Amino acid sequence: MKKDIQVLAFDVFGTVVDWYGSVRQEIESMSLNVDSDKFTLGWRDGYAPAMKRVSSGELGWTLLDDLHRIILEDLLKQFNISGLSERQISHLNKIWHRLNPWPDSVEGLTRLKSKYIICTLSNGNLGLLSNMAKRAGLPWDCILCAEVFRKYKPDPDTYLGVAKVFDVSPENVMLVASHQIDLKSARQCGLHTAFIERPMEFGPNRLNDVSPNSANTFHAKSFVDLADQLNCPD
């Protein structure tokens, strides 16, 4: 029952923040003389395979900051970028801490927070997500993520972990995300799901499918739209 929802858990990369636009803009500002679109997408494309290396046991438990660094070092070679100092590479790697929210994110989250517990459920690490929230003004009640559960999504322990933390049933939790695969995994654990349209998540050259799936409890164009549908006060 929709009315039993008490906790909203948010996917972050792509759903709350515009990683593509933020990373691409910062790469461009660095004058590295690379195709910033390809570099940005290449970094993100390394994400799922890197996490799979952890989930499969090939790598021991590794935080996303460290996975980002492994992917970045490959990319720097691939794009023939040399001459960056350790300090510059380390700062560049933390670009993922400096992502900008979508225009509706702060307003929508603030409204949703008035009626629900709002938390992250991201594969990012605690430091990354805290720094991001502080910089972007994201008003989380709690930051939950792979680092807390020591499992990456889509491991069921992550979705069920949110319910456990708040001592509620899975059906009292709704995952909010812009990726059908994440939402499907959450549904298999008994959570409600809300799909958010983020057609530009991967930039202008790789449009994101935003077609509705009736298996989701809600389908919204933005967090503000979701707040409207959930009757959260302005």
Next chain:
Amino acid sequence: MKKDIQVLAFDVFGTVVDWYGSVRQEIESMSLNVDSDKFTLGWRDGYAPAMKRVSSGELGWTLLDDLHRIILEDLLKQFNISGLSERQISHLNKIWHRLNPWPDSVEGLTRLKSKYIICTLSNGNLGLLSNMAKRAGLPWDCILCAEVFRKYKPDPDTYLGVAKVFDVSPENVMLVASHQIDLKSARQCGLHTAFIERPMEFGPNRLNDVSPNSANTFHAKSFVDLADQLNCPD
């Protein structure tokens, strides 16, 4: 160096919230016909021994909510309280989610947040601390606690864990607490420490020692006083 402090990690029970006053008031409102001062202190007195059972390995990893419940069941027998339903006992146990902040807490934290990352470092669990923060308006950047590190303070992994999460050195972190023993353990891990005077933590019948210890980096009468000493804007 004091100027290197980037992260303030706060003890919570007694330091941020008035557990004694909050628990006692709610116990009185329940008309249980018990000495509310003794009941409240008895519950809290069970806290350290219960955590020791976990740290010693006698109990497996157990969240504070569950330790509070074990202590509560003993107390109910001890005070000859019967006739409460499971639902009432469960609600009573979550009294620790409903603690009120000291009068200076929200104002002080808000000012400190403008200059530092502010997080909890509590033996409470994530759900407890999130519910408390939401209800009391505590503006944490991140909630860190025993549940995240799977160790209870004063285990060094908890103090050092804060530095790890934010990818900084221990001397970039300051523990803020009203208990010298907690601060001493933090100092042994290389953290800065700030003592906050909470003379009434244990109520009017068991005054809390608030005498200064020069080993602390700061000694403050309140969070607002600490914000003043750290030159945080109003």
